[in-house]
Amino acid sequence: MIDPSSASLRTTTAAVLHGAGDIRVESVPLPPLGEHDVLVEMRSGGICGSDMHYFADGRNGSNVLTRPTVLGHEGAGVVAAAGRLATVAPGTPVVIEPAVPCGTCPSCRNGRYNVCTSSYCFGSPPTNGLFAERVVVPDSAVHTLPDSIPAELGALIEPLAVAVWAVERAQLRPGDRLLITGAGPIGLLVAQVAMDRGAGEVVVTDVNDDRLAAATRLGVTRALNVARDDLDLTGLDRLIECSGTPAALNSGLLTLGPAARATVVGQATPALDGLPLAFLQRWEIDLVTAFRYANAFPTAIALVDAGTVDLERLVTARYALTDIAQALRAPTTDPSNLKVLVEL
Numbered sequence: 001m002i003d004p005s006s007a008s009l010r011t012t013t014a015a016v017l018h019g020a021g022d023i024r025v026e027s028v029p030l031p032p033l034g035e036h037d038v039l040v041e042m043r044s045g046g047i048c049g050s051d052m053h054y055f056a057d058g059r060n061g062s063n064v065l066t067r068p069t070v071l072g073h074e075g076a077g078v079v080a081a082a083g084r085l086a087t088v089a090p091g092t093p094v095v096i097e098p099a100v101p102c103g104t105c106p107s108c109r110n111g112r113y114n115v116c117t118s119s120y121c122f123g124s125p126p127t128n129g130l131f132a133e134r135v136v137v138p139d140s141a142v143h144t145l146p147d148s149i150p151a152e153l154g155a156l157i158e159p160l161a162v163a164v165w166a167v168e169r170a171q172l173r174p175g176d177r178l179l180i181t182g183a184g185p186i187g188l189l190v191a192q193v194a195m196d197r198g199a200g201e202v203v204v205t206d207v208n209d210d211r212l213a214a215a216t217r218l219g220v221t222r223a224l225n226v227a228r229d230d231l232d233l234t235g236l237d238r239l240i241e242c243s244g245t246p247a248a249l250n251s252g253l254l255t256l257g258p259a260a261r262a263t264v265v266g267q268a269t270p271a272l273d274g275l276p277l278a279f280l281q282r283w284e285i286d287l288v289t290a291f292r293y294a295n296a297f298p299t300a301i302a303l304v305d306a307g308t309v310d311l312e313r314l315v316t317a318r319y320a321l322t323d324i325a326q327a328l329r330a331p332t333t334d335p336s337n338l339k340v341l342v343e344l
């Protein structure tokens with residue numbers, strides 16, 4: 001526990017992105033601990049595709065880095081100090097839900113806080129993120145981890161929450177025949193959640209054999225390398241697009257049957273050529289999107305606690321905070337990587 005007058009409440013060591021390819025591990029000021037805030041001693045951070053985009057290009061989609069920012073939105077640790085009115089006690093292991101909504105707008109009041117227009121997200125520039133030894137966050141942004149989930153692995157609850165929300169948005173029903181395009185960490189987590197929800201058939205596609213082998217090990221019905229083999233499927237009930245590749249979405253849609261539903265989870269291209277719109281209309285196929293998650297962390301935690309989802313088997317590499325640049329490059333330099341963790 002940390003004495004509120006301690007110097008460790010004022011600064012922390014963190015991975016600060018200064019520009020494309022320029023990330024520095026340096027001391028940054030911590031915001032003051034407000035009465036509803038907690039100070040979290042971080043233990044794990046997860047490298048996500050968006051972190052890799054910020055590092056490689058200084059931007060992710062339309063969000064551009066305009067000032068040095070601490071990266072990282074997947075993170076877990078242990079509460080080390082709590083503000084006067086905070087509801088989480090020091091010593092509690094927690095995962096941080098990085099997007100903080102306003103709580104009062106119509107979207108927030110309707111339970112769709114993930115589309116709050118006044119939200120901010122740790123690790124989305126210019127908001128400082130979680131690749132730090134310590135962070136100060138509102139108590140509403142933390143979820144307690146049970147004993148079965150060590151904080152060293154807790155960062156992976158965030159991508160699992162993405163998967164939980166994706167399956168929710170997909171309105172997956174028991175027995176559904178499901179296609180998942182993209183066997184990265186999100187696709188593999190979606191597969192596990194979908195199998196738990198009773199999907200009748202789970203087909204996973206990718207162009208990376210290592211990732212497809214990981215899907216096979218998880219017990220999916222079929223793992224298909226679409227660089228080699230034709231996507232010879234018809235009449236499927238659900239598509240969950242996790243690759244961010246326009247061709248994967250367009251070809252995946254054509255496998256769907258009447259009144260099916262497709263959910264776009266992978267980072268979407270700004271505009272899409274080749275969308276088979278007439279086909280979608282003829283068969284009344286719903287095309288929906290998913291963005292982050294709403295109320296999905298408790299479910300994600302419960303799935304791991306119950307042993308339904310094994311986070312450890314997704315982890316292929318661990319790096320120290322001082323090696324953050326290597327960690328951010330690892331999935332590109334070694335495509336057999338699935339999830340890369342940063343030890344904080």
Ligand SMILES: [Zn+2]
Nearest residue numbers: 048049074159
């Ligand atoms: Zn992420």
Ligand SMILES: [Zn+2]
Nearest residue numbers: 102105108116
């Ligand atoms: Zn709101």
